[in-house]
Amino acid sequence: MPTSPTIAIIGIGQPYRGDDAAGLAVVEQLTDLQTDTVRVTAFHGDATELIHLWEDAEWVILIDAAQSGVPAGTLHHFEVQERPLPSFLSSWSSHSFGLPEAITLAKQFGRLPKRMEIYAIEGERFGMGDEMSPTVSATCRKLAADLRRRIQTEWNPAG
């Protein structure tokens, strides 16, 4: 267990399904930020693992793809502690366990970090083998740059 407070930046996605890889594409641009107190993770595994990825973190930023019907490339952002999860964050696994369920369980277990934010990038192509849409790629680049700036200015583990 780290002794210093930690920020966990977790990109979620499926690398072979076009815009679903948006979360992965964002964290790929942030790997150089890794330190003892900044953890950057690309996650495309089983959602039951997610709770363990953030359990010792003080601040968690999750980046995922979304499909809510608004134009591709639109960036959704919300703080988990502030309002209920939107319905477009659906489960993806065949046994119906995804990000919303992981967050719900963490709440029930009292294992939510002090601060948890979700960025969800609206996609339009989710087919197996699809390329990522240019508009989604552009949003990924902009979000990565914004997050870099935020972490450099807002994250102060000593403070």
Add this chain to the structure above:
Amino acid sequence: MNSSKTRAKTAPVAANGRRTIKVDYLARVEGEGSLQVKIRNNEVVDCKLGIFEPPRFFEAFLRGRSYTEPPDITARICGICPVAYQMSSVHAIESAFGATVPEPIRELRRLLYCGEWIESHALHIYMLHAPDFLGYEDAIRMAADHAEAVQRGLKLKKTGNDLVALLGGREIHPISVRVGGFYRVPTKKELQPIAEKLKWARDAALETVRWTASLPFPDFEQDYEFVALHHPDEYALNEGKLISNKGLDIRVQDYDRYFIEEHVAHSNALHSRIAGRGAYFVGPLARFNLNFDQLSPLAREAAREVDFLPQCRNPFKSIIARAVETLYACDEALRIIENYEMPEQPFVEVHPRSGMGYGCTEAPRGILVHRYRFDEHGQILDAKIVPPTAQNQRVMEADLCAVVTEHLGLDEEKLTWLCEQTIRNYDPCISCATHFLRLEVERLD
């Protein structure tokens, strides 16, 4: 991530004397399929487990490929049990080429398999099946009242995943397995941190045995033919002969002489049967019944403590068998790590030759058979893969008929619940068998 899957239920409908219950999507199974039960004049007239996911053509993809490729290609059949596909494929290939691997490699394969058993069993016990027994729609709702149990399950599962990731490079579709051994093997020191986690997991698994045994079980028994791999000196994972409680005792290479696969109209997965006899039952309960003596003393003692002994013929108690096997897998993994000496070479050279090879290993859900035929350069001429869920299809349908027959008096909602629970006794991996389970009970009164 996104999914087009939604859960939808329709209420019973009365129309023209027929009553129908329809669940468009049965959650808590791996993959997609459908279930149909027809009842006429209080008699079950038809039970079908339909697998309508299109065939996946893996056997055809393999034709013309090199002998080096099946471990990686077939692992992609399943995200839950990729190690099983890797193990059955390497054993089949090595058998065809007359290769054997040294003991340390053999032990590492067992260790990798233990990781997969732990993660797969913990997922099924806590997240997929236990809610049925305790009356919750899913594990999330169950967690509101059983937080400690669900947290234990998730941490157990993570321990299994960590073990697979350590040996395999990553927890899903590991990449270290190759014909003849591994691309890389761990040092003794690298295994030590996981040993500490496994000690916790062993205690948690023991608690899991007690917890599962305390669940309420329907009073239901059938006269099954249980089939499993058997090894005289160890609880069979990778090697052994195929035995049953009804006299089957054959070499793996004789599989095709005794087992028949056939197509049925309502399923895209082939149904298996034993020639001249019929349905058979594979998986944790079969292994427990046939190989109890080969379990570790701790696992045997835990089973005795909760009065769970062979020959158990109640399929609902498969959840206890899974818990005992989870305990065994933790115990066995610790034994292997304690005795581990890093092999000098991570793999042995394998020399291809013309011929046929069979591999059969115990996937978490039961025996997984691979057969390959090669030309002299080791190019695959044909491949056959028989996953455990395909083998259990007949017995699942038979159970469904019997369960519905015994509980015709239940209202539609309770009967539907019991049918889903019955299917989940087998932890079906419909994705493996060819994906979605839709349940339909039709009363043709």
